[in-house]
Amino acid sequence: MNEDSMMSSGSPIPPPLNGDHVPKPENIVTALLKSPEAVVEVIASGKNALGGGAVLLAAAVVFHALFGLAMGLFGGWPVALMDMVKVPLTAVCALLLCYPALYVFACVGGAPLTFARAFVLGASCLALLGLILVGLAPVAWLFSVSTESVPFLTMLVVFIWAVAASFAVGFIAKLQRHVLFRQATGIKTWFFILALVTLQMATCLRPMLVKPEAGWWTGGKMFFLSHFGSTFDAPEKPKR
Amino acid sequence: MPLPVLLLKDREAFWVRVRNQELCWADLIGLAAFIVLACAIYGAVLAGWRSPLLVSYVAIKLPVLFLGTTILVAGFNWMTASLLGSGLSFKATVFSVFAAMTISGWILISLAPVALFFLLSGVPGSGSHDELRYAHNSILLTHIVILSLAGFGGNMALLKGLRRVVLPRCPAGSLFVLWVVAFAFVGCQMSWILRPFVGSPFYPVAWMRPDCLERNFYEFVFREVLPYLLTGSK
Numbered sequence: 001m002n003e004d005s006m007m008s009s010g011s012p013i014p015p016p017l018n019g020d021h022v023p024k025p026e027n028i029v030t031a032l033l034k035s036p037e038a039v040v041e042v043i044a045s046g047k048n049a050l051g052g053g054a055v056l057l058a059a060a061v062v063f064h065a066l067f068g069l070a071m072g073l074f075g076g077w078p079v080a081l082m083d084m085v086k087v088p089l090t091a092v093c094a095l096l097l098c099y100p101a102l103y104v105f106a107c108v109g110g111a112p113l114t115f116a117r118a119f120v121l122g123a124s125c126l127a128l129l130g131l132i133l134v135g136l137a138p139v140a141w142l143f144s145v146s147t148e149s150v151p152f153l154t155m156l157v158v159f160i161w162a163v164a165a166s167f168a169v170g171f172i173a174k175l176q177r178h179v180l181f182r183q184a185t186g187i188k189t190w191f192f193i194l195a196l197v198t199l200q201m202a203t204c205l206r207p208m209l210v211k212p213e214a215g216w217w218t219g220g221k222m223f224f225l226s227h228f229g230s231t232f233d234a235p236e237k238p239k240r
Numbered sequence: 241m242p243l244p245v246l247l248l249k250d251r252e253a254f255w256v257r258v259r260n261q262e263l264c265w266a267d268l269i270g271l272a273a274f275i276v277l278a279c280a281i282y283g284a285v286l287a288g289w290r291s292p293l294l295v296s297y298v299a300i301k302l303p304v305l306f307l308g309t310t311i312l313v314a315g316f317n318w319m320t321a322s323l324l325g326s327g328l329s330f331k332a333t334v335f336s337v338f339a340a341m342t343i344s345g346w347i348l349i350s351l352a353p354v355a356l357f358f359l360l361s362g363v364p365g366s367g368s369h370d371e372l373r374y375a376h377n378s379i380l381l382t383h384i385v386i387l388s389l390a391g392f393g394g395n396m397a398l399l400k401g402l403r404r405v406v407l408p409r410c411p412a413g414s415l416f417v418l419w420v421v422a423f424a425f426v427g428c429q430m431s432w433i434l435r436p437f438v439g440s441p442f443y444p445v446a447w448m449r450p451d452c453l454e455r456n457f458y459e460f461v462f463r464e465v466l467p468y469l470l471t472g473s474k
Contacts, residue, residue, distance in 0.1 A: 097353050097354055097357055098354060100349070100350040100353060101347075101350040101351055101354065103350065104248065104346045104347060104349070104350035105347070105350070105393075107248045107249055107346075108248070108343055108346065108347060108393045108397065112248075112249050112250070186393075189389065193351070193354060193389075197354055197357065200357065200358055200361060200362055201357075201361075203361070203362065204361040204362075220364070221360070221361055221362055221363055221364045221375075222361075222362060222364075223358075223362040223363065223374070223375070223378040224362065225378070226374065226378070
């Protein structure tokens with residue numbers, strides 16, 4: 001039986017690779033941008049996995065905070081500072097909720113991972129999302145300070161996030177070049193779930209673009225489809 | 241390694257054991273226990289928005305639904321496997337189906353936190369008629385997506401497994417289709433009898449509906465759903 005067919009049915013976790021091309025934790029964010037294959041090696045080999053994963057997660061938090069700042073300036077500095085916490089919180093909480101699913105979906109999909117490898121994979125997806133969000137943060141800032149329309153900015157932010165998500169999916173596709181991840185369908189399906197959970201988490205921590213009436217967020221349960229639909233009922237931001 | 245874990249991390253080894261008839265009936269109990277646990281956990285989340293009483297009901301009913309359906313189609317599965325020349329024993333056919341359900345169980349357990357989060361953050365337990373209907377539909381949609389993913393994952397594992405364990409002359413794809421159709425046909429009726437699962441806000445919480453044995457799922461589809469879809473009115 002060849003190796004591919006072994007992998008397609010959920011084979012045992014391969015032994016660690018020699019790790020010649022594994023970047024150190026301090027260089028892993030640069031590697032994610034310039035040489036994603038090196039990060040794939042970290043995930044596949046398990047070498048520096050926890051250190052690298054922690055750095056990637058920290059980077060993801062910072063990147064999402066910066067994007068939150070740019071986006072939140074739509075509602076003024078108080079909202080921007082609030083979004084510096086809310087946006088990374090949304091991303092990290094969504095990842096935590098979906099972490100068991102990542103582990104199981106990867107195994108079921110034929111790419112068995114250890115918990116540590118799953119952690120690096122999740123953190124690298126989030127860090128890559130954050131990187132693209134930071135890259136597009138100036139665009140978000142430009143529109144956030146030059147428009148009064150809540151629906152427009154909501155659509156713009158969702159569009160920017162979708163662009164970032166497409167790069168993360170591209171990163172998952174790159175995983176397939178490695179023998180461990182020939183079957184990445186499970187991981188791609190997991191990313192779809194992560195996207196839905198992120199949207200619901202953003203709904204849970206609403207509002208993101210305007211100042212809440214009291215406290216940090218609006219209470220009350222709401223489904224994300226209803227929430228994003230309702231943003232079109234408030235065409236202009238409240239006067240400060 | 242316990243069989244449910246083996247199925248998650250090294251399915252090839254599991255199918256080799258099925259093919260070599262190395263599994264005994266006692267091993268099946270381990271798989272059944274895992275399926276019961278997984279279905280009970282997800283069942284509790286499934287009904288979580290309605291009432292604690294329904295939570296306990298569905299935590300019992302969901303394992304009954306899955307295992308009951310499997311038992312009802314076990315004989316048919318073995319006969320079709322024999323007729324198509326698979327070379328599978330009755331025990332091997334049962335293990336194959338339980339393997340698929342174990343994979344589905346893993347997916348359900350892994351997504352239980354996600355379903356619970358949607359339940360806690362997105363579904364109000366009270367409100368106007370329209371709000372409750374929207375809440376019910378939202379949580380129903382969430383569960384349909386999750387259960388579909390679990391079903392798809394389990395079935396794909398079953399298909400790949402069958403291709404490994406049947407004899408070369410047996411059309412594994414046809415056998416798989418027959419098994420899935422039989423399971424779905426019986427499963428729909430079982431779920432109809434055992435309803436409610438999610439729990440409509442407009443009906444009282446009950447172990448089973450009073451009319452559960454008065455008509456079947458397919459009568460409902462052909463007499464009420466299809467005419468509604470075709471004419472736009474009841």
